[in-house]
Amino acid sequence: MRLSTTGNIVDTEIEETLGLVRGNTIRARNVGRDILAGLRNIIGGEIKDYTQMLSDAREEAISRMVDEANDLGADAVIEVRFTTSQTMGGAAEILVYGTAVKLK
Secondary structure: OEEOOOOOOOOOOEEEEEEEEEEEEEEEOOHHHHHHHHHHHHHOOOOHHHHHHHHHHHHHHHHHHHHHHHHOOOOEEEEEEEEEEEEEOOEEEEEEEEEEEEEO
């Protein structure tokens, strides 16, 4: 599956637009991680556990979007965008969405 943040795929022509596809996941923080993050906040620097957690969440959301695009028979997803929102205290949703298309 080809993914693009632009409205096209270089050197290819879009044959058909299949519609909106999306994938999401909601991840909650871990109390143990919060304690370490609080300490890191005092001394500064990257909070690697959170970086990894968000990276994993983005990959899961992408995978779910690609599965939805595959179900439609898409060759690519264009105009791919990410958004995040807090769903409750200590939990956030990662959402990725785009337009599924068939290529010539």
